[in-house]
Amino acid sequence: MVREGNAESCFRVRLWCIAVLGLALLSACFIVSCVEKIWGCCPGTWKPFGSSCYFISSEENFWAKSEQNCIGMGAHLVVINTETEQDFIIQQLNKTFSYFLGLSDPQGNGNWQWIDQTPYKENVRFWHQNEPNFSAEECASVVFWDGRGWGWNDVFCDSKRKSICEMKKIYL
Incomplete structure (x- = not known):
């Protein structure tokens, strides 16, 4: 028992x-x-902000080549959605260079569009005063101008500039 x-x-x-x-x-x-x-992570040399990672290219290329380079890293040219995102990005940049954004006007008719098809919002625009100003300049860059600070400028797509790539964070 x-x-x-x-x-x-x-x-x-x-x-x-x-x-x-x-x-x-x-x-x-x-x-x-x-x-x-x-726990979202970014690749080693990328900068984390919000749900995205950003890579500032040290090479100067044409807009299309810059986008190809971003795609090769699993990203795209940067799409700026908010003022806080713009503020974060410009803190990473060198004032002596201009950087391509993922914003273009392929037909030169004022119909600006983001590379990832995010709607182009009139309220989220950071163009320098009197920009965009020339329909043949079909790509956008962010540039620092003395007396004006950082802002967007329309530029020729076949000009060589540095660029900013963006990807979503990798979640573990």
């Missing part, structure tokens, strides 16, 4: 151990799934 009690007691302990272990595994799965949504 003592043996039966020990066997039953042992069975209960095992059952509790299995229940606790199962609960621990479920908790771990829940925590990992929550952490995955929070």
